[in-house]
Amino acid sequence: MKAPLSWIKDYIDLDGVGIEEIANLLTNVGLEVESVQLVGVEKPEGKLKNKYFGLLWDKEKFVVAEVVEVNQHPNADRLTLCELNDGTGITTVLTGAPNMFPYLGKGRLEQPIKVAYAREGALLYDGHQPGQVVTKLKKTTIRGVESRSMICSEKELGISEEHEGVIELDADAPVGMPLVDYMGDVVYEVAILPNMARDASILGIARELSAVLGRPLRLPEGVALEKGGAIAEKVGLEVRNTELNPRFMLGMVEETQSHQSPYWVRRRLSLAGMRPIDALVDATNYTMLEIGQPLHAFDYDLLRERAGGKPTIITRTAYEGEKITLLDGSELQLDPQIELVTDTVGPLSIAGVMGGSETGVRAETRNLLIESANWNFINIRKTLSKTRINSEAAYRFSRDVHPALAETALSLCLKRVQEWGGGEVVQGVLDEYGKPYVDTVNRISAENIAEVLGQEISLEESTRILERLGFTCWMEGRELVAKSPATRTDIESGIIGQRNLIEEIARVYGYERIAEKRLSDELPPQVGNPGLEAEERIRDIMVSIGLQDTLAYRQTSPEREARLNIGRKAPEGLAYVRLKNPITPERTVMRRSAKATMLELLEYNAKFRPGLALFELGPVFLPVVGEILPHEALRLSIGMTGAWDMASWDRPQSPAMDFFDLKGVVEALLDGLHLEGVKFQAVEHPSFHPGKCAEVRVGKEILGVMGELHPQVKKNYAFGQNPVLVAEFDGEALVRLSNAVFTNRPISSYPAMVEDIALIVDESVPADELEALIWQAGGKLLVDVKLFDVYRDARLGEGKKSLAYQLTYQAFDRTLTDKDALNIRNRIVKQTKNTFGAVLRSQ
């Protein structure tokens, strides 16, 4: 909402309150000032906390002037020479403004044209360039005539984008007066909170200032209204559904005219962001901006023509299949939810949203019928979500307007139409008020206020605040009783109504004046969050290993996830959480696969670094049959490719990472989480190389899968030669199986014995099983087993491999002897021979 200060001042005296102070007051009372446009006036001084912009009108350079005669430019058909009096004498000013042409050849004008005049050297906006480009007015010669100064358009002065003609000021503008003194202004752009829609009006904003400054509000006065009367003979009215249309009023002005409104009206509308149209439409818009009640004007004669006699206005919901052509020319298909204003022939407008094209005001309009109505805001919202129409009226009706405003608005609007358009107000109004609004009454005590705010505010002060906001207040015993004003619908009753009042009191009192305390209530029962703690532990371990933490988008597309499969063919029937209104075709569902996300991250980053090691911890979204919400399953994904160690100036980078680099990371993680009984088992998985993929499990529980990306799958991404390694883990299982507490092993103070043995076994013997057997055979004196070589050679025999281990023996109570070592070794050799046919490789 844009509020010109000059307009606000119609309703409240703001003498002595500075431009910046007004902005701060508005913000502090809940009307956040987003920007302040300075229209000609100087920027206030000091440390400013608001965003200012606009053009300064130098008092010496911009003045009110009058054009006394308009003559043709001798060498250009489309230019005129205006004889202009700026208070210091007559000058000739050249202009191409089309609105000066009607005065051509009229000689000395009986009624001089008042204009905004800029002298040589003035800084103003260039009217011929888009946007606002400041330019300095210099002497030029145009087609042989010298030009030093200018009659200004609104665009050149920064009032609006209008540059079709120059401004014609109202006749009473005093010649010679600095323009800024005559019509300089400040426009506050204010954000209207959803519960403060009543302040989407100049009067609403003035009322807030009145409350916070403690200054009286001057209400505007319209014509006196009486129900019924002559108007009833001109038009009929029928409201079919008072729920949807609680109130509908009609007033009428006869013999009026569609000409321009006075300039001050047009300027205010422009500054407030509305385009001036003509006196009749401007009167409805002006009134809407003034008090917040939208109005609609019909050309009465067109209605009469349609009806073939006395028209009847009927409000009702649309019939199935009905259509309407709107003011903007678009045709709209209607349905029975949509409330309409109609006549006996058909729809005239979408109630509270937008008028139809057939019966609106036109240049020929002489008799004007004005609708001032109230609509059910929820139904308006349904209409808006269906039709996606935006209008100033819809904006206000969709936030609920008090029905009493219909009456105030009609009275003001009738007066303006008559003043600006001329004509006579037809006696009487029609008023169908089928559902009178009952204003709420709330009672609060000083304790109620203190209990919510933690700050005492006296009932006297509360009363003053509420009264200035329009409440009617009185005391009953120790309670303040407040009847809500007939301008707002946001004050409920009961405990919520009480809260509403406390908010009103607090925001005007000033939030910054409320005390600052520390919580002093009893601490709640202490509930830990082991899941989050374990997640953070995983994050720390991964980072300590050297992997980079990342954060993934939840939204993706099935096509993107299908890249995980050979030929981009996803398995059939994957259930997704699908978005009804995706922002892009790239993000239509919630992700199911953390691997897919990780591969995209690797792909994106591979071009920037020769080696990558990333991880991501976040949910995937798995729909569950019979459940409303999907299972949000925590996943840990790991992605690695390229060299682990970067090249330095004297060393080449390490070789490209392979399966065992990934496995090492996984082992380090599981070790850090103190998981017990972890097993890696070769599996086949459609995304992975069939011989380089393992499942990680604890007992029967599968923790995740890891491996090198299948070469055919790798083709779906822009990767180079290096293997791409990916793992995806069930984060919940990791969290559940991790042990924050574990048993620390003691360290022996006796020396350890170390020896190497190499065992030759069949290729088919898995290394982990052989190692497990070594541990078992070694007994409790065997404290470490380290595989240090895997060797294959024709001399070992076809299908054989040699696994070399470094074994460490140690006791807690003595120094071991060679004999001890021999015993352990013999057990190992014997048992591995029995179970796997292992042969000790001769040294």
Add this chain to the structure above:
Amino acid sequence: MLEIEEKLQAELARGIEALQTVADAESLEAWKQEFLGKKSLVMQVYGSMGKLAKEERPIIGKAVNQAKAGLEATLAEKEEAIKAASQQEAFTKETLDVTLPGRKPRRGRIHPLHLTLRQIYRIFGDMGFQIYRSPEVETDDYNFTFLNMPPYHPARDMWDTFYTDKEGVVLRTHTSPGQVRVMRERAPENIRVILPGTTMRYEQLTARSEIEFIQVELLVVGKGITFADMRGTLNDFARRTFGENARTRLRPSFFPFTEPSAEMDVECFVCDGEGCGVCKGTGWLEILGCGMVHPTVLRYGGYDPAVYSGFAAGMGIDRSTLMRYHIDDIRHFRNNDIRFLEQF
């Protein structure tokens, strides 16, 4: 003095002098041969001791011992000096250009938004807040209705919502649904929690706006919780986050699930409130929305608003992280460009 004594004295003097010109191990070896080797005078004298007259022996013995000791002492000094010199030479050869870059080990970093989250956990943890998390895909009821926004409520416009193809299921537009979830779980106990998590809004993706972002919500429910408690708690948070002297302001705002509602601004820490690009010239940065929990929300959560009260606050951490590190584009957080992440 015997002739031999004189000879030995001269030999010692000659040896000392000769040693002065010795500079390396090779010539040192030659010197040793000459003065202490088998054919050296000293060793020859030792060899001939048996042939000497009995009375001459102690005299010559003493003389030869003195000469040998003198030569050896000088030799030891020289050896020490040569060793030191060669060590010095080695050091010189081994001297590095210490300004050459070191070999960087791979270093993992915590994502910047996770860093911010941890800081928030710490600060509120100190104040006794627990952490509670709730679903990112939510029901319309929890996201709106239970938060005092029945269908078609005007306040629903405040969030541009992603809807799913399942009726009544949306992507949560804020972390506030967790308020009702935690209340239902904990009622009638006191509550003091923060609710962190990813939220999603239907917005254009630009340098300043994201479709996914992380919020942290705050909820306190108990008996006698007031607006003043809220103001104190949030100011404490602001001071711990932005520094002891951080200036804040609380101004009225609207959220359907709080009443009274407020927004908290902190004086821009980039320009000290003078107005700059970061604060868009206003001198203030908006950091959070807050308010006293609406009676309707308390009721939905299972608390009687006549007995219990509470406050809630919500903040977006993407934006505050942007400001903290002067990051130019909010999309960096989820694009995970390694060149961006490596800077943390």
